[in-house]
Amino acid sequence: MAIEISRIIENWVPNNSKVIDFGCGDGSLLFKLKKDKNVLGYGVEINDEKIISCLEKGVSVVKQDIDMGLDEFESLNFDISIMARSIQCLKEPSLALNKMLNLSKECVVTLPNLGYWRCRINLAMGRMPVTPDLPSSWHETENIHLCTINDFEKLCDDESITIKQKVFLNPNGKEGIMSSMNPNFYATEGVYLLEKK
Amino acid sequence: MKVETKIINFEEGIKLENGSKLNSFELIVEMYAELNEDKSNAILLCHAFSGNHHAAGKNSEGLIGWWDQLVGPGKAINTDKYFVVCCNNLGGCSGSSGPASKNPSTGEIYGSSFPQVSVIDWVNSQKMLTDRLGISRWHFVAGGSLGGMQALQWSVSYPDYVSKAGVFAAAAKSSTQNIALNEVAREAIRKDPNFLNGEYISKGVKPKDGIKTARMLGHITYLSEENMNQRFGRKFQDADSKISGEVDFEVENYLQYKGEKFSESFDANSYIIMTKAMDNYDFAKDDDALRKSLKNIKASLLIIGFYSDWLYPPERGKDIQIAAIKENINSSYVVLEGEQGHDSFLFKTKKYENTIRKFIES
Numbered sequence: 001m002a003i004e005i006s007r008i009i010e011n012w013v014p015n016n017s018k019v020i021d022f023g024c025g026d027g028s029l030l031f032k033l034k035k036d037k038n039v040l041g042y043g044v045e046i047n048d049e050k051i052i053s054c055l056e057k058g059v060s061v062v063k064q065d066i067d068m069g070l071d072e073f074e075s076l077n078f079d080i081s082i083m084a085r086s087i088q089c090l091k092e093p094s095l096a097l098n099k100m101l102n103l104s105k106e107c108v109v110t111l112p113n114l115g116y117w118r119c120r121i122n123l124a125m126g127r128m129p130v131t132p133d134l135p136s137s138w139h140e141t142e143n144i145h146l147c148t149i150n151d152f153e154k155l156c157d158d159e160s161i162t163i164k165q166k167v168f169l170n171p172n173g174k175e176g177i178m179s180s181m182n183p184n185f186y187a188t189e190g191v192y193l194l195e196k197k
Numbered sequence: 198m199k200v201e202t203k204i205i206n207f208e209e210g211i212k213l214e215n216g217s218k219l220n221s222f223e224l225i226v227e228m229y230a231e232l233n234e235d236k237s238n239a240i241l242l243c244h245a246f247s248g249n250h251h252a253a254g255k256n257s258e259g260l261i262g263w264w265d266q267l268v269g270p271g272k273a274i275n276t277d278k279y280f281v282v283c284c285n286n287l288g289g290c291s292g293s294s295g296p297a298s299k300n301p302s303t304g305e306i307y308g309s310s311f312p313q314v315s316v317i318d319w320v321n322s323q324k325m326l327t328d329r330l331g332i333s334r335w336h337f338v339a340g341g342s343l344g345g346m347q348a349l350q351w352s353v354s355y356p357d358y359v360s361k362a363g364v365f366a367a368a369a370k371s372s373t374q375n376i377a378l379n380e381v382a383r384e385a386i387r388k389d390p391n392f393l394n395g396e397y398i399s400k401g402v403k404p405k406d407g408i409k410t411a412r413m414l415g416h417i418t419y420l421s422e423e424n425m426n427q428r429f430g431r432k433f434q435d436a437d438s439k440i441s442g443e444v445d446f447e448v449e450n451y452l453q454y455k456g457e458k459f460s461e462s463f464d465a466n467s468y469i470i471m472t473k474a475m476d477n478y479d480f481a482k483d484d485d486a487l488r489k490s491l492k493n494i495k496a497s498l499l500i501i502g503f504y505s506d507w508l509y510p511p512e513r514g515k516d517i518q519i520a521a522i523k524e525n526i527n528s529s530y531v532v533l534e535g536e537q538g539h540d541s542f543l544f545k546t547k548k549y550e551n552t553i554r555k556f557i558e559s
Binding site: 040048055056060061062063072077 | 525530555
């Protein structure tokens with residue numbers, strides 16, 4: 001995960017909180033949150049090699065396919081749940097979003113922006129977007145539910161989800177002036193802190 | 198690897214969960230490698246139902262330890278770094294006090310009078326062993342199946358003594374099906390004409406047929422259907438390697454061979470006691486009680502299940518982890534491929550080995 005994103009997320013995660021990270025990868029974010037914020041963290045991951053990397057870091061992890069549902073994590077008293085760059089890979093993103101807000105007070109979601117101008121040029125040329133940020137071709141990508149920043153914010157509105165904070169990143173993974181001014185056109189990634197209305 | 202085997206006598210005796218008392222008892226222990234100066238590198242292994250203290254390496258009889266694939270120099274449980282201890286459980290028949298040993302108070306063989314021990318009793322007796330060895334904290338306590346139940350119980354009974362616990366191919370309790378299968382095995386033993394209500398040793402006989410049948414059933418439950426298909430299929434046994442004339446298929450020969458071998462070495466009363474201990478184990482009656490019991494745990498848990506295990510399916514391990522998360526316990530749950538059904542916990546695969554190694558060494 002880009003350093004900038006983990007820094008942003010870290011700012012939003014309260015000290016000593018109980019955190020669950022869906023699609024936690026090698027556990028780097030949870031490791032950092034544990035070290036810097038003394039969180040009690042759990043990762044959810046399906047890839048065995050990544051699970052082993054979590055264990056190596058002393059990060060607690062559950063092997064589970066998040067597409068199979070998040071029901072069992074309900075009522076476990078999480079303060080905050082995180083889903084970084086995974087929601088667009090799920091079969092039912094809006095269901096997952098609501099589940100995350102059921103099982104924790106707040107949730108952090110990051111997602112790639114299909115409205116980014118280079119994606120638009122690709123589409124204008126008649127091809128599916130392939131950018132440094134979305135490097136896989138249409139038949140190889142895991143991203144089955146890509147959306148634009150505007151699409152995502154509309155979904156939040158429709159689902160009565162409050163956007164408490166948001167940060168937009170440019171292709172360098174930084175908060176640029178352009179990407180903040182017109183994120184739907186210039187941002188490659190949106191980082192959101194959400195809660196239920 | 199330095200190996201030391203010794204019998205330790207506990208003259209102080211032990212009060213058992215069922216209210217009875219053993220006035221004194223012995224545990225046979227195998228120890229690998231060496232305890233470091235600050236005694237921080239000790240690992241305790243808990244054996245499964247038919248296992249014993251011989252966990253790793255080759256013993257004087259040429260037998261390979263039950264967890265040799267994972268325990269030894271450079272292995273997942275690395276004896277280059279860790280001091281590893283494994284004892285035969287109370288009630289067993291490999292050198293620790295059990296139904297086949299003499300009752301020191303009477304000088305007679307215990308036989309059926311040996312008290313019913315439990316997982317909690319085993320953990321308590323292992324705690325006495327821990328004190329005797331001068332160890333104040335295990336870096337890792339682990340086991341598979343019934344051994345996994347002990348590892349879990351250790352982290353609850355003695356939270357300050359366990360840094361990490363490995364609960365593999367296990368559950369917080371045996372299922373109805375587990376109990377049912379064990380009862381068929383016990384019935385085979387009890388109905389052997391040589392069982393004589395458990396007093397066979399004093400009469401100079403052994404209920405071998407009963408133990409054999411029980412073990413044959415056991416072996417079916419330890420394997421997965423797929424694994425049996427792959428290993429044996431419907432192949433016929435070669436005429437010259439048949440264990441008896443009644444055998445047609447390879448699978449029959451395999452079960453006959455395994456059952457026969459086991460019946461020579463295992464004690465029938467131990468079989469009954471060990472399976473009863475497994476059946477009786479009920480870490481917590483329901484989900485609420487499970488969470489309450491887990492509350493005290495200070496250790497980090499590593500729970501591993503295997504897809505092909507139908508005897509203790511991986512979901513039972515996950516139940517423990519979900520309850521542990523609710524109680525803010527550091528716990529990880531991993532489910533792995535493993536082809537050998539319930540027995541998968543005994544066999545090394547690259548992922549299994551790495552999962553354990555990284556967890557221990559983190």
